[in-house]
Amino acid sequence: MVAAPSTAKRAFLALAAAVFCVVASTSASAAERTLKKVSFIPAWNPQAQFAGYYMALEKGFYQKHGIDLSILNGGPETSTSEYLHSGKADFAVLWLATAIRERAAGVRLVNLAQIIQKSSMMLIARKSSGIAKPADMNGKKVGLWQGPFAIPPRAFFKKYGLRVHEVPQSYTINLFLHGGIDVASAMWYNEYHTILNAGIDPDELSIFLLKDYGIDLPEDGLYTLEKTLKNDPTLAKGFAQASLEGWSYAFAHPEETLDVVIRYMREAKLPADRMHQKWMLERMRDLVIPKENRRVMGRLTRNDYTAAGHILLNNGEIRTLPDFKAFTGQSDAQQ
Amino acid sequence: MLSNKSIAFKLTLVITLCSTCIFASLLGYNYYRSRLVLRKELVRNARNLTMASVNRIETVLTAVTKVAEGVARSLENTRPTREELSSLLRSTLAENPEIYGCGAAFDPHATGPDSHPYITYFQRDHGRIVYAPDDTLNYLQKDWYQISRETGKKEWTEPYYEGNVLMATCSVPFYETTDGARRLKGVAFSNVSLDWLTELVASIKVLKNGYAFLISRYGTIVTHPDRAMIMNVTIFGFAEAAKDPTLRELGRKMIKGGSDFIPFTNLKGVKCWVYYAPIPSTGWSLAVVFPETELLDQVKTLSLTGALIGLGGIMLLTMAVVLIARSITFPLKTLAGATTAIARGDFDVELPPVSTQDEVGKLADAFAAMKSSLKEYIKRLTETTAAKERIESELRIARDIQRDFLPRTFPPFPDRQEFELYAVMEPAKEVAGDFYDFFFVDDTHLCFVIADVSGKGVPAALFMAMSLTLIKATARYGLPPEEILCRVNNVLARENDSCMFVTAFLGILDTESGEVIYANGGHNPPLHLKHGGGVAWLARSGSLMVGVMEDAPYRCERILLEPGDCLFLYTDGVNEAINAREEAFSNDRLERRLRALQGYEIKDVVFGIMADVRAFTGEAPQFDDITMMVIQYRGE
Numbered sequence: 001m002v003a004a005p006s007t008a009k010r011a012f013l014a015l016a017a018a019v020f021c022v023v024a025s026t027s028a029s030a031a032e033r034t035l036k037k038v039s040f041i042p043a044w045n046p047q048a049q050f051a052g053y054y055m056a057l058e059k060g061f062y063q064k065h066g067i068d069l070s071i072l073n074g075g076p077e078t079s080t081s082e083y084l085h086s087g088k089a090d091f092a093v094l095w096l097a098t099a100i101r102e103r104a105a106g107v108r109l110v111n112l113a114q115i116i117q118k119s120s121m122m123l124i125a126r127k128s129s130g131i132a133k134p135a136d137m138n139g140k141k142v143g144l145w146q147g148p149f150a151i152p153p154r155a156f157f158k159k160y161g162l163r164v165h166e167v168p169q170s171y172t173i174n175l176f177l178h179g180g181i182d183v184a185s186a187m188w189y190n191e192y193h194t195i196l197n198a199g200i201d202p203d204e205l206s207i208f209l210l211k212d213y214g215i216d217l218p219e220d221g222l223y224t225l226e227k228t229l230k231n232d233p234t235l236a237k238g239f240a241q242a243s244l245e246g247w248s249y250a251f252a253h254p255e256e257t258l259d260v261v262i263r264y265m266r267e268a269k270l271p272a273d274r275m276h277q278k279w280m281l282e283r284m285r286d287l288v289i290p291k292e293n294r295r296v297m298g299r300l301t302r303n304d305y306t307a308a309g310h311i312l313l314n315n316g317e318i319r320t321l322p323d324f325k326a327f328t329g330q331s332d333a334q335q
Numbered sequence: 336m337l338s339n340k341s342i343a344f345k346l347t348l349v350i351t352l353c354s355t356c357i358f359a360s361l362l363g364y365n366y367y368r369s370r371l372v373l374r375k376e377l378v379r380n381a382r383n384l385t386m387a388s389v390n391r392i393e394t395v396l397t398a399v400t401k402v403a404e405g406v407a408r409s410l411e412n413t414r415p416t417r418e419e420l421s422s423l424l425r426s427t428l429a430e431n432p433e434i435y436g437c438g439a440a441f442d443p444h445a446t447g448p449d450s451h452p453y454i455t456y457f458q459r460d461h462g463r464i465v466y467a468p469d470d471t472l473n474y475l476q477k478d479w480y481q482i483s484r485e486t487g488k489k490e491w492t493e494p495y496y497e498g499n500v501l502m503a504t505c506s507v508p509f510y511e512t513t514d515g516a517r518r519l520k521g522v523a524f525s526n527v528s529l530d531w532l533t534e535l536v537a538s539i540k541v542l543k544n545g546y547a548f549l550i551s552r553y554g555t556i557v558t559h560p561d562r563a564m565i566m567n568v569t570i571f572g573f574a575e576a577a578k579d580p581t582l583r584e585l586g587r588k589m590i591k592g593g594s595d596f597i598p599f600t601n602l603k604g605v606k607c608w609v610y611y612a613p614i615p616s617t618g619w620s621l622a623v624v625f626p627e628t629e630l631l632d633q634v635k636t637l638s639l640t641g642a643l644i645g646l647g648g649i650m651l652l653t654m655a656v657v658l659i660a661r662s663i664t665f666p667l668k669t670l671a672g673a674t675t676a677i678a679r680g681d682f683d684v685e686l687p688p689v690s691t692q693d694e695v696g697k698l699a700d701a702f703a704a705m706k707s708s709l710k711e712y713i714k715r716l717t718e719t720t721a722a723k724e725r726i727e728s729e730l731r732i733a734r735d736i737q738r739d740f741l742p743r744t745f746p747p748f749p750d751r752q753e754f755e756l757y758a759v760m761e762p763a764k765e766v767a768g769d770f771y772d773f774f775f776v777d778d779t780h781l782c783f784v785i786a787d788v789s790g791k792g793v794p795a796a797l798f799m800a801m802s803l804t805l806i807k808a809t810a811r812y813g814l815p816p817e818e819i820l821c822r823v824n825n826v827l828a829r830e831n832d833s834c835m836f837v838t839a840f841l842g843i844l845d846t847e848s849g850e851v852i853y854a855n856g857g858h859n860p861p862l863h864l865k866h867g868g869g870v871a872w873l874a875r876s877g878s879l880m881v882g883v884m885e886d887a888p889y890r891c892e893r894i895l896l897e898p899g900d901c902l903f904l905y906t907d908g909v910n911e912a913i914n915a916r917e918e919a920f921s922n923d924r925l926e927r928r929l930r931a932l933q934g935y936e937i938k939d940v941v942f943g944i945m946a947d948v949r950a951f952t953g954e955a956p957q958f959d960d961i962t963m964m965v966i967q968y969r970g971e
Contacts, residue, residue, distance in 0.1 A: 141485065167485060170476040174493050177553050180485030197571040198553035199583075199590045275572045 035068035036235055041089040042074045043220060046264035048280035049189065050093070051257050052115070052288075056246025058260050065238030073268055076171050079147075084109055084225055091228075091239055096218045096300070096308050097317070098148040103327055104318040108226040110329035112240040114300035115247070116219040116287045119211040120188040121152045124195060129182045131206050134160040134213065140182040143169030153185055155215045155315050156208070173198070189283030193276055217308050219287075221300065229329050236329075244298045251285050254278070300328055342667075343660035351653045358645045362638060369634045377630055378596045381541060381610035385594075385623050388539055388547065389612050392532060396491075396616045398433045399527045400505045404489065407507035407523035410439055417455065421466065424457045427525075428464055435459055435502055436467075437525035439509075440474050442484065444519070458526075479504040483522050491617040493551045494529055496566065501529040501557075503617070533558045533565075536621070542632070545625030552618035554586050585609070589620035598627070666695050670702055682710040730765040730793070737766055737796055740803055745938070747773065753846040754781065757937045758964035759945065761908075768795030769906045769960035770803050774810070779846045782810045785964050786839035787858065787906040789880075798835045802827065802881070806841065816841045816854035817889040820881055824856070824889070827882030836882035840904055849896040849968045854889045856881040859907055862929055864940075866899025870929050872922075873902075898970030901937060903929060905944075908959035912948045915955045920948055937965040 042050040053071060056062055062069040072089055074080060080092035081102050091112070094102070102109055123142070125131035131140065134156070142157075142164040144150045157164055167181050173191050176184035177198055186192045188209065196202060210216070222240055229236045250257040258277055265272040289297055302324050309321035340348075409415075409423060420439060428437055436458030443452040454474050456467045474480050483490040483506035494503045506524040510517050532549065536558040539547035548559040554569035564573070570589070574582035581599055588595065594612035601607050601624070608630060611622035669687035676684035686706065689699035745757050758771045768788035776782045784806055788795040805823045814822070819841055827837070840861060842853030855873075857880035863871045873894065879887040896902065905925075912920040925944070932943045941963050948961065 168476055168481075170478060170481060172478055172493070174478045174553070175481050175485060177493075178482045178486060178490060180482045197569045197575065198555075199569070199571050199587050201587075271567045273568050273572050275568070275576045 035063060035066055037068045038090040039070045039072055040091040041072040041080050041083045043080055043093040044074045045270055046268050048261050048277040048284060051250040051261050051281055052247030053243055054260050054264055055250040055257055056242045059249055061242040061245045065242045067239055084223060091222060091224050093220050094223045095148050096221055097151050097312060099221060099223055100309060100312055101317055103322040104320060109223045110226050110229050111300050111327055112222040112224055112236055113244060113298035114218055114221045115298060117290050118218060118287050119152060119216045120219060120287050121210045122186050122188055122192060123153060123183050123208040124186045125183045125206045127204055127206050137164055137183055138162050141165045141167050142183040143167050143175055143181040143185055145169050145185050151317060152210045152215050152217050155311050156210055156213055158315055189280045193279040215311060217311060218304055247288055254281055257281060341664060343664045346660045347653060347656045350656045351649060354649055354652055362641050366634060366638045369637060370631060373634055381623050384539060385610050385612045385621055389614055389621055391535060392614050393616055395433050398431060399525050400616055402427055402431050402434055402437055402525040403505045403507045403523050406437060406439060407509040410523060411509045412511055420455055424455060425464055428457045433527060434525045435528040439521055439523045440480055441521035442519050479506045479524050480522050483508050484519060493553060493555060494557050502526045503529060539623060541623055541625040542629040544629060547621060547623045549619055549621050550589060552590060554590055663695055666699055677706060682706060734765045741770060753969055755937055755967040757941050759941055760960060760962040762960045763957050764792055766793055766796035767960040768799050769962040770799050771962055771964050772803060772807060776810060776813050776843060781844045781846060783966060784839060784841040785904040785962060786837050788837045789835050802837045815891055816843055816852055817891040820854045820856045820889040824881045824887050825885050828885040831882055836880040838880050849970060850893060851896060852891055852893045854891055856889060859905060862903040864901040864903055864929060864933060866897055870926055896968035898968060901965055901967040904964040906962040908961035909948055909963060912952050912957060913955055914952050920951050937967050940965055
């Protein structure tokens with residue numbers, strides 16, 4: 001029928017399509033009739049850490065909320081808060097610690113959703129280097145990432161009164177593998193697995209998950225500038241909502257999600273190891289929906305905020321903790 | 336189950352089965368041995384191939400290492416100007432075609448007049464040598480810089496992409512000693528494009544589908560036929576995807592610098608063999624993989640050919656066996672048919688012509704001989720049987736005649752009330768040697784006799800007839816018993832060439848007085864059954880058997896029978912009857928039985944004893960005639 005439609009039929013189909021479009025658009029609000037173009041920057045190169053956003057875009061969840069989203073490529077050279085501040089991106093992924101520090105320093109950004117609820121950061125040492133407990137790290141060479149990634153390990157060293165020899169750690173774990181450092185910084189969902197897949201067995205490693213040592217700083221959250229939220233609260237909330245829907249979809253459809261993630265990685269010319277991304281997606285699930293605390297996905301609680309704030313205050317990262325309501329944009333939303 | 340099958344079938348089956356077994360085990364052994372030999376050969380080839388490739392790679396990498404070491408050495412404790420350094424690097428690059436680029440990076444912590452941290456680097460670009468210095472401090476966190484700086488040793492990086500070029504860098508730290516303190520000054524480095532490596536490894540071919548792959552010091556797949564895996568996956572990630580802990584174990588052995596030849600199963604479940612060996616300078620490891628099926632292809636072809644030849648051979652053998660078996664069993668079958676015909680009595684059946692001189696030929700000859708002798712034998716047997724039947728019929732007639740000699744009508748004298756008499760004779764053969772007789776000599780004297788001729792059969796019967804006739808004839812003269820026996824004895828003994836004789840008891844009963852006068856010629860003494868009870872043996876006279884010796888004396892004895900008394904006469908067929916245990920019936924038993932039978936009718940006494948003897952002997956064959964006679968005196 002479709003292969004060789006008559007003129008009359010074609011006219012009818014066109015009419016039907018037009019009617020359908022009108023019905024569809026009138027069912028949504030008038031403001032969403034035209035999609036709003038916005039941009040979003042994840043905290044790093046494409047990987048399963050951002051699977052929820054890719055899936056939300058892939059499955060049209062942003063579109064459903066009236067958003068025409070373009071996802072920018074993050075990476076080691078990119079500061080997402082700088083992107084927000086300069087207006088190169090409307091939305092960004094930031095660590096909670098980074099965001100609090102920025103807010104305390106006067107950058108008026110607000111938390112739209114707290115995606116990773118727990119700290120996934122860890123310190124890893126070879127058992128053969130004689131490190132079995134925090135005290136053993138004293139005087140050892142410890143690899144630290146620059147920027148906010150150094151905050152949790154330093155809080156850890158302070159808590160245990162350790163003096164370590166800090167070595168800047170790059171974005172590979174080769175320095176650790178080659179024995180250039182005794183202790184490496186690692187993300188549970190990423191470098192830890194990379195180390196295992198470099199042929200080192202778990203029982204050869206001493207691992208220190210910082211959250212198990214009282215340094216539980218929730219990580220990835222969605223942020224925008226206060227003014228963006230004030231200008232169009234529906235847009236900001238819609239973005240956050242669509243992102244969470246994307247995460248739900250990603251966890252429900254891991255294989256499809258991995259296909260999409262791998263595609264993004266290949267487009268960015270990055271090494272794409274499906275098993276590694278699978279591990280990452282599974283860990284993200286543990287971190288986004290922690291088992292021990294079945295909270296609503298994406299919410300930042302006052303308790304977590306305050307606890308994180310205290311760690312930052314104790315370590316001199318901030319002098320005062322910004323107001324929780326202002327930080328989460330609630331005071332503004334009510335106006 | 337096989338027992339009712341033909342010989343040809345069994346022979347064919349057994350020989351075919353046996354030869355198949357022998358052949359199969361030979362083939363199996365051959366397959367096994369060839370596999371071993373081939374595997375050994377293959378291991379050697381794989382090792383040689385791998386080691387050759389490793390050496391080629393190692394040569395290049397060593398050259399690259401030497402460059403970095405050379406640069407580092409020349410910067411140790413010297414302070415060249417930037418221009419001097421540039422010309423050093425440029426000439427080094429020009430002299431070493433293997434390397435892609437070389438440079439030197441200075442550490443920010445190094446002190447000295449010219450301690451400004453910077454990096455100088457030359458690399459090839461489309462055949463030209465390009466100067467590529469960098470004043471940013473980005474290099475400080477590059478693996479090639481950091482690892483070597485922190486370990487203080489010469490280090491090879493993991494392979495990495497620089498733009499589109501896969502490369503690896505060898506870096507060597509260099510130091511400056513001031514005031515006795517050794518301080519890091521910087522890192523010299525040279526890198527190599529790994530395109531040639533990819534080609535080299537790709538060119539390694541083992542059998543049809545064998546391939547090689549190279550992994551880095553931490554398991555990253557550097558070259559592999561599946562390009563999607565290159566630099567994307569480590570062998571451990573691969574093992575994780577395959578859920579194969581043995582593959583992870585293999586990976587760990589490889590990155591630890593081991594070398595071995597081991598079997599493993601790849602992702603598609605195909606059994607493979609892998610030979611791996613380390614590349615010493617970088618700690619990388621080269622592995623050569625080939626499917627087991629290919630390893631065994633040659634052996635399989637060989638075995639298949641062998642199997643086909645064997646199958647043909649077995650078929651040929653089977654056919655030969657069938658033919659030979661047929662040649663044996665066909666004459667046998669016809670012989671069997673002929674035997675059946677002969678068994679039916681058809682001696683004129685045609686025998687199969689057998690021309691061979693083997694066992695079957697001999698059998699056929701023997702069979703023909705057997706047929707003719709059988710035919711002859713049967714003919715003779717028929718004649719003999721006819722003769723025997725004739726003799727038997729004559730014997731039957733003789734028996735009838737002999738029986739007719741003896742009086743068999745009882746009571747013999749119905750009008751005489753003074754005595755009663757009953758007698759019976761059972762011959763053991765057709766004709767007997769026993770006889771009895773009784774007749775009146777005059778009105779009041781009854782002569783009776785019982786006798787037993789020596790020997791058996793026809794001669795005894797003839798002698799018996801003669802003896803009986805003689806006794807009867809002699810007794811007619813009214814002579815006393817001893818005289819009768821005497822005369823008969825003389826007649827018999829005189830012309831007795833065959834030395835036959837007869838035992839005889841001859842008595843004459845006076846029917847008026849009951850007196851019996853008698854003479855005994857060697858016969859068993861009769862028994863006197865007294866009317867009032869009691870059984871007594873008549874005394875033995877001690878006389879000779881009749882016919883043994885001329886003029887033998889016979890005595891006359893006498894006994895008086897009271898009315899009701901009986902005389903029981905018998906031959907040795909009674910008291911010497913033998914049972915199965917070879918025991919004789921015996922005189923004692925006879926006496927006992929007679930006592931028990933006292934008071935019965937005389938006929939019943941005879942039948943009673945007869946029954947006792949029969950019961951005693953049972954099935955045991957008897958060779959003696961059984962003869963009994965009872966005379967009862969009744970008086971007036």
